[in-house]
Amino acid sequence: MRPELLRLVVRGYRTMAYVTGTMLCILVFVCIPVQAWGHNATPADIVGTLHGFLYIVYIVVAFAMTRAVRMRIASPATIIVLLAGTIPVLTFVVERWVTRRYITPVMAGVTPSEQPVLR
């Protein structure tokens, strides 16, 4: 995979991880309490629907990222990355873990100028 494409995919994944994660936190920690105790379902409806569509984008971008960094498909790691968008706060944790475990090593490997030349 070309480094520019890899960088684009990773940036897309990070953006969606943070946007989807933030939206889910707002939904779970603000809108649902308002619905339960404030008896106003409108915020939860709006943010819930928004999160639903953001999650579709997230799952596509996250899947592209797992392919780009050669994570094994159907491995627990890939499944956790894909499902993280539905569990509050998990996207932030998973994004950091994936960066350390997969993205940084792959980035270091594919950048041609950084490859040591041994003779």
Place this chain on the structure above:
Amino acid sequence: MTGGKPRSRWRFLLSPRWLAWHAFAVAACWGMLWLGDWQFHRAESGNALSWAYTFEWPIFVIFGVVFWAKTIVDEWRQQSARQAGSAERATDDRPAIELPAGAHIAALVDDEAADDPELAAYNAYLASLNSRRGR
């Protein structure tokens, strides 16, 4: 190299683990379609919010099918690579060594060694060490 019967490469799809995976994929897709249908009926009976989910569930079904297909393609590629590898060196049973992506790639040709007999001898010595390590 494409040795062996062509159908043998697809036989992994019939192993118990894969049959369970296929069953799960079918059940998951059916479940998601059912949820989409349920939301469609809710939408028709006046729940405006359900229209969003009516379209969302089928999108998840498409993603599920793509994911399932990719697992098969990945496994098939690995099987093919393994078969090609085992056909080439059938006696070699050492485990595959995976180098990190950043590891260096040894030069195939050392053009400096062409006019330096000492370096050429040293390269030959390294090559012999390298081939011995594999056994």
